[in-house]
Amino acid sequence: MARRNPPASSPDLIGNDPASDALRPLAERMRPRTVDEMVGQRRLLAPGSALRRAIESGRVHSMILWGPPGCGKTTLALLLAHYADAEFRAISAVLSGLPEVRVVLAEAAQRFAEGRRTVLFVDEVHRFNKAQQDAFLPHIERGTILFVGATTENPSFELNSALLSRCRVHVMEALSVDDIALAxxxxLDDTERGLGGQELQVSDDALRQIAGAADGDVRRGLTLLEIAAELANGESGEVTEATLVQVLADRTRRFDKGGEQFYDQISALHKSVRSSNPDAALYWLARMLDGGCDPSYLARRLTRMATEDIGLADPRAQTMALEAWDTFERLGSPEGELALAQLTIYLASAAKSNAAYVAFNAARRDVREHGTQDVPLHLRNAPTKLMKQLGYGKGYQYDHDAEGGIALDQSGFPDAMGERVYYQPVERGLEIKLKEKLDRLREARASARKRPGKA
Structure with a gap:
C-alpha cells in the first residue's frame, strides 16, 4: 500500500501556525506532526501494523483510544484527520451536553453532503451517559463522522455495547522514561517550535529526572521542562539541581480513586498478599496511600484478605486486622498508616488457606439448590408437650454424654440431603491440626453410619 503524505493544509491542527506558536505551551507546540514523530506506542504504531497502515493511507475507521493521560490519544486523533485530509472537530464529555453534540453532528452531516469527511474526537467519552453515547450511532453507521473516543477507563465497563460494536478499541500504553526523555x-533541539534557540544547558541526568517525574505523561514532562527553562533563563541558562528541586517539588503520581487504576492496584495488593510476597504487597499499599486512597478502605480490604485468604490457617490474622483498623481510626494519618503496613507484612507472611471461604460457598450453593429442607426431628427443639408428641427432639443424643464427647452416628443434615463435606483444611498453619482431627472424626462417623441398623 502506498504511503500517503500528510497534507499541508489546516496548520492549526498540528500546531504549524507560526503566528500563534509563541502563545502556545511547549507541549502544544511540540505535538507530533507525523506518525514518525510520535514517541512510544511501538506495538500499536509499529511499521506495517494495521493501524499505522490505515492512518498513512488515509483510510481510517471509527475507534476508541483507551490509555492513561498524556500517552498521545489527542495527538493520534489529530493525525488521523491530518493524513485523511478530514475536518477535525473535538468535544469534551466533561464540558459538552447533547445540544452541543447535535450541533457538531449537524455540521458534520452538512460537510459530508459536500463531500468532506469529519473526524470527531470525543475526549473523556466514558463520561457521556447511554443516551448521549447513542446519539453518535447513526452518524457512525452512515459514515457521516469518523468517531474517535478517548478514555482513561476500561471501555468494557464505561461504554455501551452498541457504541463498542461500531468502533475498534485500541489500547495505548503509558510512556516509559526513555520515551519521554526522547520527547x-x-x-530542546527544535529551534522552530521548541527550546532550541534558548541555548539551555540540560544534562542527561536532569533530563531523565524530569522524564521520571512526568510519570508516563509526555505532556506533563514537556510542561515541567518548560518551567525549568523559564527558571534557568532567569539565572545562568543551566538547569541545575537547585532548578530541579523547585520544578519537581510537588511531583505526584497518577492515581484514579474510582477508576481502572484504582481497581488494578487494589487487585495487585490483594494478589501480592495471597502470594506471600510482603515486599510487593507493601509497595502496592504505599502506592495507594501515596495516591490518596482512603486508608479506611484499605483497612477493610486487608481485613477481608485475613478472612478470605488466611482464614483458619492463622486465626490471629483476623484479630490483628481488626486491631490495625482500630489503631488507624484512633491515630489517623500518617501515624496510623504504619499499623496498616505492619498488618500487610503479617498477612503476606502468614500461612494461607481459603478452605473456610470455599466451604461456605459450597454450603450456600447447596442451600440454593436444595431449597427449604425440613430440619430432622431429632435436631428440633421441643419446648411444648405437643411438640414432644409429634416427635420433636426424639432420638437426639446429647454429645457430652456420648463416649468421647461426640455422638458419631448422629447426622446434622436434612434427611433428603444426607451428609456433606464442605470444609477441607489445608496442610498449612493451624489447619494442619484441624485436618488431623476432622479426618479422624469423619472416618469415625462414616464407620458408625455403616453399622447395622444405621442408614
Whole structure:
C-alpha cells in the first residue's frame, strides 16, 4: 500500500501556525506532526501494523483510544484527520451536553453532503451517559463522522455495547522514561517550535529526572521542562539541581480513586498478599496511600484478605486486622498508616488457606439448590408437650454424654440431603491440626453410619 503524505493544509491542527506558536505551551507546540514523530506506542504504531497502515493511507475507521493521560490519544486523533485530509472537530464529555453534540453532528452531516469527511474526537467519552453515547450511532453507521473516543477507563465497563460494536478499541500504553526523555530532547533541539534557540544547558541526568517525574505523561514532562527553562533563563541558562528541586517539588503520581487504576492496584495488593510476597504487597499499599486512597478502605480490604485468604490457617490474622483498623481510626494519618503496613507484612507472611471461604460457598450453593429442607426431628427443639408428641427432639443424643464427647452416628443434615463435606483444611498453619482431627472424626462417623441398623 502506498504511503500517503500528510497534507499541508489546516496548520492549526498540528500546531504549524507560526503566528500563534509563541502563545502556545511547549507541549502544544511540540505535538507530533507525523506518525514518525510520535514517541512510544511501538506495538500499536509499529511499521506495517494495521493501524499505522490505515492512518498513512488515509483510510481510517471509527475507534476508541483507551490509555492513561498524556500517552498521545489527542495527538493520534489529530493525525488521523491530518493524513485523511478530514475536518477535525473535538468535544469534551466533561464540558459538552447533547445540544452541543447535535450541533457538531449537524455540521458534520452538512460537510459530508459536500463531500468532506469529519473526524470527531470525543475526549473523556466514558463520561457521556447511554443516551448521549447513542446519539453518535447513526452518524457512525452512515459514515457521516469518523468517531474517535478517548478514555482513561476500561471501555468494557464505561461504554455501551452498541457504541463498542461500531468502533475498534485500541489500547495505548503509558510512556516509559526513555520515551519521554526522547520527547524532551526533541524539544530542546527544535529551534522552530521548541527550546532550541534558548541555548539551555540540560544534562542527561536532569533530563531523565524530569522524564521520571512526568510519570508516563509526555505532556506533563514537556510542561515541567518548560518551567525549568523559564527558571534557568532567569539565572545562568543551566538547569541545575537547585532548578530541579523547585520544578519537581510537588511531583505526584497518577492515581484514579474510582477508576481502572484504582481497581488494578487494589487487585495487585490483594494478589501480592495471597502470594506471600510482603515486599510487593507493601509497595502496592504505599502506592495507594501515596495516591490518596482512603486508608479506611484499605483497612477493610486487608481485613477481608485475613478472612478470605488466611482464614483458619492463622486465626490471629483476623484479630490483628481488626486491631490495625482500630489503631488507624484512633491515630489517623500518617501515624496510623504504619499499623496498616505492619498488618500487610503479617498477612503476606502468614500461612494461607481459603478452605473456610470455599466451604461456605459450597454450603450456600447447596442451600440454593436444595431449597427449604425440613430440619430432622431429632435436631428440633421441643419446648411444648405437643411438640414432644409429634416427635420433636426424639432420638437426639446429647454429645457430652456420648463416649468421647461426640455422638458419631448422629447426622446434622436434612434427611433428603444426607451428609456433606464442605470444609477441607489445608496442610498449612493451624489447619494442619484441624485436618488431623476432622479426618479422624469423619472416618469415625462414616464407620458408625455403616453399622447395622444405621442408614
Amino acid at each position: 524532551l530532547q526533541a524539544a
